[in-house]
Amino acid sequence: MGVIVIGGGHNGLVAAAALARGGQAVTLLEGRDCFGGVASGLLHDTDSFSPEIAAELDLASRGLEFQEPAPVFLPSREGSGLLLHRDPRRAAKELGEDAEAYTAWRGFLERVRPFAASQLNQLAPDIRTSAPLLPLLRRGLALRRLSKQDIHELLRIGPACVYDTLSERFQNPLLVTALSARALSGTWMGPRSPSSTATLLLGEAQSGQEVVGGAPALVAALVAACESAGVVLRTCARVQRIQVNQGRAEGVTLEGGEFLSADRVLSCVGPRRTLLELVEPDSLPIREAGQMANLRLRGTLARVCLELSGPMVYACRPDLQVTRALIAEDPLDLERAFDSVKHRRMPSELPLDIRQDARGATVLIRCATMELKGGWTAARRGELGELTLASLEPFVPTIRSIARVTGVLTPADIASRFDLEGGHEMHGEISLDQLGPMRPSLTLSRHTTPIGGLYLGSSGTHPGGAISGRPGWLAAGVLGRS
Ligand SMILES: Cc1cc2nc3c(=O)[nH]c(=O)nc-3n(C[C@H](O)[C@H](O)[C@H](O)COP(=O)(O)OP(=O)(O)OC[C@H]3O[C@@H](n4cnc5c(N)ncnc54)[C@H](O)[C@@H]3O)c2cc1C
Incomplete structure (x- = not known):
């Protein structure tokens, strides 16, 4: 009867391809009319x-290529802004007095990366054993490859806020802002939130080369890998119910009533939705039901699309051709934006994450709370478009004459269009208590569930969000062995 994978986001595609290449009969069911999930049109x-998963799935033979990521430009009202390359040698000229500290910081990150990557590339430690600290200690031993000095530094800064960690190293607030922004992705934090350095280290450990052609190219390669491995791919096939009989999953029923049987079901939609909505309530033990009810997934993302009739010229650097830009001059701008999230308000100024090409620009706003007081009405949607232009205007004075807002997706729109519970892009916030052996919860972190034959593999499971493919890959490994 084979395996049913629910959800054709990038994790579902990775899992389906891996399982089929391992000899399983796999059917992938996607509710929307296209594959890729969030990766099908929102990402920057x-x-x-x-890269390991790309190699294992032989995605190069499906046309996947990697390249160095584009530098990010942070314009400023005074001075000439900052064009930040990840590579310290390329960044040095722009960074001036911060160049040496930046080289040292990147060096530290590179030394820590193998330890962090080893945690991301394997199952979360099983701490449900009789000696729960042992698995953690065993993992901790991997730290021994670091020098004593690096271990001390890791222990010192890990629990700290990213504002403190970066401000003690760098003078230029634009640099601190650029690096802080990475720490906040998928979190419910500002740069002054405790433990935001840990989420920065996690994000940095995952980052490497980017896919040529962006998310659409990645999704196309994954679909091709599924096809060549013999996965039965179905779109417009929305699962309404995972059928459980005597504590074991035995298939799914689609909206419309079609029943598909399977030995095993891997859900690559969010863990909370899977267990609280797709499974009959009385099939789940009360402990896991409680854990899922308490999972935090408060979305803070919105997107604005701009059509451009001419290039976006940044007043502080008119000659610069920019692909990626971050509009925020100081880390405290990010903190103030997070204050608005906390208080369920619209910020008065928006930090903006911009990707630009010849046709236009997409702007991600990472401080638009799903829980906005009064809700996301049409008027508030219009306000978001207007605020985007107003926040850009001090840096691109011609913006109103060259740009037209062609689309605004509020967090509520993102939630409904991409089927994201809470509007949260990673099916669960990134925070220390929702990571590793706690993602999505203590008894669900190793991709199995209390329901026999039902597994979890979306970004809501270990090792978490972003377009890494790891949760789907690890879940497929568990299924392959079961
Ligand atoms: C606006 C935005 C920008 C982002 N930017 C970035 C970025 O720049 N870089 C980055 O790395 N990450 C980014 N992310 C996060 C990242 O995209 C996600 O963490 C990741 O794509 C989630 O992948 P997934 O496969 O786990 O889930 P999803 O992509 O959510 O896929 C789940 C799939 O399941 C389908 N589905 C849901 N319910 C059912 C059902 N009942 N039956 C059948 N199918 C169902 C959905 O339609 C969807 O296709 C961003 C997210 C958002 C929202």
Whole structure:
């Protein structure tokens, strides 16, 4: 009868391809009319995708190529802004007095990366054993490859806020802002939130080269890998119910009533939705039901599309051709934006994450709360478009004459269009208590569930969000062995 994979986001595609290449009969069911999930039209960065998984699935033969990510430009009202390359040698000229500290920081990240990557590339430690600290200690031993000095530094900064960690190293607030922004992706944090350095280290450990052609190219390669491995791919096939009989999954029923049987079901939609909505309530033990009810997934993302009739010229650097830009001059701008999230308000100024090409620009706003007081009405949607232009205007004075807002997706729109519970892009916030052996919860972190034959593999499971492919890959490994 084979395996049913629910959800054709990038994790579902990775899992389906891996299982089929391992000899399983796999059917992949996607509710929308296209594959890719969030990766099918919203993303800016693909530099988290695991090169190991790309190699294992032989995605190069499906046309996948990697390249160095584009530098990010941070314009400023005074001065000439900052064009930040990840590579310290390329960044040095722009960074001036911060160049040496930046080289040292990148060096530290590179030394820590193998330890962090080893945690991301394997199952979360099983701490449900009789001696729960042992698995953690065993993992901790991997730290021994670091020098004593690096271990001390890791222990010192890990629990700290990213604002403190970066401000003690760098003078230029634009640099601190650029690096802080990476720490906040998928979190419910500002740069002054404790433990935001840990999420920065996690993000940095995942980042590498980006996919040529962006998320669409990655999705196309994954679909091709599924096809060549013999996966039965179905779109417009929305699962309404995972059928459970005597504590074991035995298939799914689609909207419309079609029943498909399977020995095993791997859900690559969010863990909470899987267990609280797709499974009959009385099939799930009360402990896991409680854990899922408490999972935090408060979305903060919105997107604005701009059509451009001419190039976006940044007043502080009119000659610069920019692909990626971050509009925020100081880390405290990010903190103030997060204050608005906390208080369920619209910020008065928006930090903006911009990707630009010849046709236009897409702007991600990472401080638009799903829980906005009064809700996301049409008027508030219009306000978001207007605020985007107003926030850009001090840096691109001609913006109103060259740009037209062609689309605004509020967090509520993203939630409904991409089927994201809570509007949260990673099916669960990134925070220390929702990572590793706690993602999505203590008893669900190793991709199995209390329901026999039902597994979890979306970004809501270990090792978490971003377009890495790792949760789907690890879940497929568990299924392959079961
Ligand atoms: C606006 C935005 C920007 C982002 N930017 C970046 C970025 O730049 N870089 C980055 O690395 N990450 C980014 N992310 C996060 C990243 O995209 C996600 O973490 C990741 O794509 C989630 O992948 P997934 O496969 O786990 O889930 P999803 O992509 O959510 O896929 C789940 C799939 O399941 C389908 N589905 C849901 N319910 C059912 C059902 N009942 N039956 C059948 N199918 C169903 C959905 O339609 C969807 O296709 C961004 C997210 C958002 C929202």
